[in-house]
Amino acid sequence: MLLELFRLAVGNLLRARGRLVMTASGVLVGTTAVVLLLALTFGLQEAAEAGIGSAASLTEIQVYPGFSPRPEESREPAMLQLDDEAVARITALDGVAAVVPLLSVQTQISLASGKYRYYGQFVGVPPEAAPYLGLRVARGTFSLGPGEALVGASVGSFFVDPDAQTWEPVEVDVLAEGLKMRVYSSVEGREQAFDITISGVLRPGSGSFDGTVFLPLEDVIALNEWSSGNRLDPEERRYDYLLVRATSRETTRAVSEAIRELGYGTGGVGEFLDQLNSFFTTMRLMLGGIGGVALVVAAFGVANTMMMAILERTREIGLMKALGARDRDVLLIFLIESMLVGLSGGLAGLGAAYALQNAINGALTAMPQGQGGPGFLPFDLSQVGNRLIVIPPELALFAVLLAVLVGLGAGALPAVRAARLPPVVALQQE
Amino acid sequence: MAEQEAARPIIIACRNVQKTFYLGERAVPAIKRVSLMIRAGEFVGIMGPSGSGKSTLLHLLGGLDRATGGTIRVAGRRLEDLSSDELARFRRETIGFVFQTFYLVPSMSALDNVALPGVFAGLPRDAREERAWRLLRAMGLTHRADHRPGQLSGGQQQRVAIARALFNDPPIVLADEPTGALDSRTGRRVMGLLRHLCDRWGKTILVVTHDPVVAGHADRILSLQDGYLIGDHAPETAEESDA
Numbered sequence: 293m294l295l296e297l298f299r300l301a302v303g304n305l306l307r308a309r310g311r312l313v314m315t316a317s318g319v320l321v322g323t324t325a326v327v328l329l330l331a332l333t334f335g336l337q338e339a340a341e342a343g344i345g346s347a348a349s350l351t352e353i354q355v356y357p358g359f360s361p362r363p364e365e366s367r368e369p370a371m372l373q374l375d376d377e378a379v380a381r382i383t384a385l386d387g388v389a390a391v392v393p394l395l396s397v398q399t400q401i402s403l404a405s406g407k408y409r410y411y412g413q414f415v416g417v418p419p420e421a422a423p424y425l426g427l428r429v430a431r432g433t434f435s436l437g438p439g440e441a442l443v444g445a446s447v448g449s450f451f452v453d454p455d456a457q458t459w460e461p462v463e464v465d466v467l468a469e470g471l472k473m474r475v476y477s478s479v480e481g482r483e484q485a486f487d488i489t490i491s492g493v494l495r496p497g498s499g500s501f502d503g504t505v506f507l508p509l510e511d512v513i514a515l516n517e518w519s520s521g522n523r524l525d526p527e528e529r530r531y532d533y534l535l536v537r538a539t540s541r542e543t544t545r546a547v548s549e550a551i552r553e554l555g556y557g558t559g560g561v562g563e564f565l566d567q568l569n570s571f572f573t574t575m576r577l578m579l580g581g582i583g584g585v586a587l588v589v590a591a592f593g594v595a596n597t598m599m600m601a602i603l604e605r606t607r608e609i610g611l612m613k614a615l616g617a618r619d620r621d622v623l624l625i626f627l628i629e630s631m632l633v634g635l636s637g638g639l640a641g642l643g644a645a646y647a648l649q650n651a652i653n654g655a656l657t658a659m660p661q662g663q664g665g666p667g668f669l670p671f672d673l674s675q676v677g678n679r680l681i682v683i684p685p686e687l688a689l690f691a692v693l694l695a696v697l698v699g700l701g702a703g704a705l706p707a708v709r710a711a712r713l714p715p716v717v718a719l720q721q722e
Numbered sequence: 723m724a725e726q727e728a729a730r731p732i733i734i735a736c737r738n739v740q741k742t743f744y745l746g747e748r749a750v751p752a753i754k755r756v757s758l759m760i761r762a763g764e765f766v767g768i769m770g771p772s773g774s775g776k777s778t779l780l781h782l783l784g785g786l787d788r789a790t791g792g793t794i795r796v797a798g799r800r801l802e803d804l805s806s807d808e809l810a811r812f813r814r815e816t817i818g819f820v821f822q823t824f825y826l827v828p829s830m831s832a833l834d835n836v837a838l839p840g841v842f843a844g845l846p847r848d849a850r851e852e853r854a855w856r857l858l859r860a861m862g863l864t865h866r867a868d869h870r871p872g873q874l875s876g877g878q879q880q881r882v883a884i885a886r887a888l889f890n891d892p893p894i895v896l897a898d899e900p901t902g903a904l905d906s907r908t909g910r911r912v913m914g915l916l917r918h919l920c921d922r923w924g925k926t927i928l929v930v931t932h933d934p935v936v937a938g939h940a941d942r943i944l945s946l947q948d949g950y951l952i953g954d955h956a957p958e959t960a961e962e963s964d965a
């Protein structure tokens with residue numbers, strides 16, 4: 293029965309092809325607007341995520357000391373320190389690829405090249421865990437043997453002459469021979485120079501590590517003991533923070549939560565990403581609303597056409613009723629017709645959106661590229677394959693469903709009116 | 723002949739039927755206390771001046787409109803008791819309508835027009851087309867099955883409409899001036915066809931007409947004037963209209 297009514301409705305639509313095209317075009321424009329505007333937010337989001345940093349930073353969690361989650365065991369909330377036990381506990385969590393403990397040098401330390409010095413952060417990491425920092429070398433090799441160091445990209449540019457009136461940074465080739473490391477000993481009350489080999493300079497864009505000098509963990513422990521004159525019990529060792537690498541971007545959040553449940557503090561881009569996501573959700577709602585206005589206009593078009601169709605086909609409605617159609621049959625016929633108008637407009641609109649997607653993304657690729665892609669964008673599009681407009685399959689499905697709903701919604705009132713027409717009144721209409 | 727007719731069951735029975743239209747405040751009585759009986763297989767002509775209520779009466783009997791008073795029984799059903807859905811089913815199963823201006827759907831082929839009632843009966847397409855084809859053959863129109871109504875003559879169009887009225891094999895055919903839009907020769911052919919449906923197919927036929935020649939095909943004439951039934955050759959109802 294439904295199938296028969298469906299066939300009849302299709303036939304009705306096809307015989308008024310011109311009107312179908314006109315009305316569906318309204319839905320087409322609305323659907324295209326909604327899809328493109330939303331696709332723009334998806335594209336921007338992907339570009340923004342790519343811009344925050346390498347995919348590496350999305351699986352990165354920083355862990356800070358925290359408080360014991362079980363205060364009933366002791367009256368004072370116990371401070372949870374970042375010791376080797378913490379490293380072991382976090383390493384044992386599901387979804388953790390590696391835990392990199394970072395320990396900084398506790399005394400005044402600098403790199404020395406002639407009279408020029410570099411004062412910055414000197415951090416020790418276990419050489420075997422260093423690859424999990426997510427860093428790459430731009431020059432040299434990624435190696436952290438005893439007496440070796442890896443330096444951030446900007447380290448070489450910030451050497452200064454400590455005796456000069458003003459500290460003018462000078463450029464130093466850190467990979468050159470003869471570089472020393474000068475460390476202050478509080479026991480002896482003076483600095484002492486150590487030999488050091490810089491094995492590699494890291495790529496820029498390593499975030500907070502651009503000014504860091506990485507040393508092997510054991511070297512940092514030795515320096516700390518030497519400068520303070522105390523041997524430290526390994527159990528007393530406290531790391532500055534731990535860098536936890538999750539196995540995948542999807543597990544990052546769960547790992548973060550598990551770590552917080554243990555009582556430690558966490559941070560990282562993964563967390564920032566949640567904020568970014570909520571920003572883009574707001575943006576989507578706003579732009580979707582703007583596109584929605586076009587769809588509402590289209591809905592009025594569909595409603596108007598259906599009203600006209602009913603006026604025009606009043607006699608036909610009367611005839612169908614004389615031939616035994618029930619009110620709900622007439623209702624269904626008109627609902628199916630308006631739904632099909634919505635569907636065809638939606639599908640055509642989606643097609644138009646895909647065509648425009650290709651055209652826009654293609655034009656961006658063809659544009660003269662500056663340092664960071666087309667100049668008017670605040671980020672580098674080339675990182676996301678020059679795709680500013682991204683239509684995910686869910687968006688496509690959503691848009692078509694929306695168009696169908698628009699058709700149904702707009703056709704509802706006219707269809708009810710048609711169904712309620714008394715047969716004689718409809719038949720007598722001239 | 724009289725005994726034979728008396729043996730047939732009564733298929734339409736009206737008692738004190740009234741229909742008053744309301745145009746705002748103004749009441750327009752179109753049918754006034756009409757009582758009548760029609761037996762199965764009768765061929766009844768309905769005559770009367772314009773505005774006398776002929777079409778209105780036909781609509782009431784066919785369940786296209788509801789009376790404002792009295793009772794109408796058709797084929798065992800009291801129409802005033804039927805819901806709108808039941809009335810639709812009644813029209814589908816019991817009544818075939820034929821109109822003066824045919825009311826064919828212009829964009830559909832003759833075959834599809836004939837098959838249209840089958841859509842609302844929920845008949846699958848094959849069955850619909852098969853039956854429509856048989857009816858077109860009975861009307862001598864198989865060679866016009868693919869034609870649109872606009873490509874057919876008036877007489878052919880009316881025969882398509884009659885085939886459509888017969889689609890669900892209803893016992894009653896109600897025709898409102900079926901020859902009104904046709905020349906007299908074609909009109910006679912259409913009346914001959916209706917007569918044939920009455921005699922050979924056993925249909926009960928009610929035909930509204932202005933034309934006395936056309937009315938000559940009928941067994942019995944009901945005369946309406948100003949909404950009153952003023953003449954009825956059937957002896958059963960004559961008493962009531964006198965009363």
Ligand SMILES: Nc1ncnc2c1ncn2[C@@H]1O[C@H](COP(=O)(O)OP(=O)(O)OP(=O)(O)O)[C@@H](O)[C@H]1O
Pocket residue numbers: 720743744745750751752770771772773774775776777778779
């Ligand atoms: N929908 C309606 N609303 C108001 N009045 C109506 C309506 N339909 C019919 N009438 C009135 O009812 C009366 C009978 O009309 P009806 O159409 O039954 O006449 P008729 O005998 O068929 O006339 P004709 O020979 O011209 O077709 C007329 O006065 C007409 O104006």
Ligand SMILES: [Mg+2]
Pocket residue numbers: 776777778898
């Ligand atoms: Mg009339």
